[in-house]
Amino acid sequence: MIELLGNLSYHLGLPSLGSSHGLEMDYMQGWVHWLMLILFIGWGTFFIFTVIKFRSNANNSADYEGVKSNFSKYAEIAVIAFEAFLLVGFAYPIWSMAKTDVPNVDNDTxxxxxxxxxxxxxxxxxxxxxxxxxxxxxxxxxxxxxxxxxxxxxxxxxxxxxxxxxxxxxxxxxxxxxxxxxxxxxxxxxxxxxxxxxxxxxxxxxxxxxxxxxxxxxxxxxxxxxxxxxxxxxxxxxxxxxxxxxxxxxxxxxxxxxxxxxxxxxxxxxxxxxxxxxx
Ligand SMILES: [Cu+2]
Missing domain, CATH: 2.60.40.420 (Cupredoxins -  blue copper proteins)
Structure with a gap:
């Protein structure tokens, strides 16, 4: 799954990979792009929907009571959960692997x-x-x-x-x-x-x-x-x-x-x- 979705990176023009730590980074980029794609489609659809629904001659003025359904709340929670997963599951471990866990130098280094x-x-x-x-x-x-x-x-x-x-x-x-x-x-x-x-x-x-x-x-x-x-x-x-x-x-x-x-x-x-x- 991580691999399958992560592979998106390689369809986005990322250069060929030449190091051992890079695979996780590439996969993370793939996952981030999936999230962005979903958000783009979601927000884009919502935008088009509102533009049509509230157009000036639609005789459909704004509803001052607001939305009653909980859909937007759950959608936001899902986005936050996914972002938290990206941070905790990918970003933190990759950052420490690539930057802060400085390996010991031995004769082979x-x-x-x-x-x-x-x-x-x-x-x-x-x-x-x-x-x-x-x-x-x-x-x-x-x-x-x-x-x-x-x-x-x-x-x-x-x-x-x-x-x-x-x-x-x-x-x-x-x-x-x-x-x-x-x-x-x-x-x-x-x-x-x-x-x-x-x-x-x-x-x-x-x-x-x-x-x-x-x-x-x-x-x-x-x-x-x-x-x-x-x-x-x-x-x-x-x-x-x-x-x-x-x-x-x-x-x-x-x-x-x-x-x-x-x-x-x-x-x-x-x-x-x-x-x-x-x-
Ligand atoms: Cu320079």
């Missing part, structure tokens, strides 16, 4: 920092040691060190930074610490059913488990308007005059490809530091 700025997404991986290096605002250099990592700190030398390219492995919990360098942005991954404001001065945990690789996703959307375009990171908060181009790319890799990505990025890092030595 992928931890990433995402630092938003006008107008890009800086992605900071902890590197092979699994620990984020120290970052300092005074070390920020937009060209060479956008998140201000102290490369001389013991945990900072191996850290990987990419711009607008977030890679995550499939079927593993991703724990993202979201922050912002300047104004409020919003980190939006439509297929992952993830949306969270990035707030300067705060590190907000955002967590989800991707269930569909980019490869599978691209196969799925073949022939649709979205053909050839993988997962994207959108900024969902008007953050300045170039907000529209604050677009990042999310790639959900197989575990093997993800490790390859990390190795490749680590190699770039080595090349860069070799270049430094030449100087």
């Amino acid at each position: 992928i931890e990433v920092r995402v630092i938003a700025q006008q107008y890009a997404w800086n992605i900071h991986y902890p590197g092979v040691d699994g620990k984020f290096g120290i970052t300092k605002p005074e070390l920020v250099d937009e060209e060479t060190n956008p998140v201000g990592i102290d490369r001389n700190s013991p945990t900072g030398a191996d850290d990987i930074v990419t711009i607008n390219q977030l890679h995550l492995p499939v079927d593993k919990l991703a724990m993202i610490y979201l922050s912002s360098k300047d104004v409020i942005h919003s980190f939006f991954l439509p297929e992952m059913r993830v949306k969270q404001d990035a707030i300067p001065g705060m590190s907000v945990p955002v967590f989800f488990t991707p269930t569909k690789t980019t490869e599978t996703f691209l196969n799925e959307i073949k022939g649709t308007a979205r053909d050839g375009k993988g997962y994207e990171i959108a900024c969902a908060q008007l953050c300045g005059n170039s907000h529209y181009r604050m677009r990042g790319f999310l790639t959900i890799d197989s575990e093997e490809d993800f490790n390859k990505f990390l190795i490749e990025e680590a190699e770039y890092l080595e090349e860069e530091s070799d270049d430094d030595d030449d100087w």
Whole structure:
């Protein structure tokens, strides 16, 4: 039943689902839309009925005694009961699952920092040691060190930074610490059913488990308007005059490809530091 009615979501143009927690959200949207549909039909019918019944030449002026039947009362109670069910049955549990029950991080969790700025997404991986290096605002250099990592700190030398390219492995919990360098942005991954404001001065945990690789996703959307375009990171908060181009790319890799990505990025890092030595 929950599934049957919830499936309405997928007829309303919702993007393909790519995370484990998203199904309940989609079902809730389906249920909310059923309620809205019923209310729309109910109120629409009532409106048309009154327009016809009380039209000026109907000789049928308003009845000052009002309605005697209890129908409207019961209808209102039913609507309230349904709304309460949506809140208690869906909204509260989903909210705590997706936002407030922050899972414990273990060795299998992928931890990433995402630092938003006008107008890009800086992605900071902890590197092979699994620990984020120290970052300092005074070390920020937009060209060479956008998140201000102290490369001389013991945990900072191996850290990987990419711009607008977030890679995550499939079927593993991703724990993202979201922050912002300047104004409020919003980190939006439509297929992952993830949306969270990035707030300067705060590190907000955002967590989800991707269930569909980019490869599978691209196969799925073949022939649709979205053909050839993988997962994207959108900024969902008007953050300045170039907000529209604050677009990042999310790639959900197989575990093997993800490790390859990390190795490749680590190699770039080595090349860069070799270049430094030449100087
Ligand atoms: Cu933005």
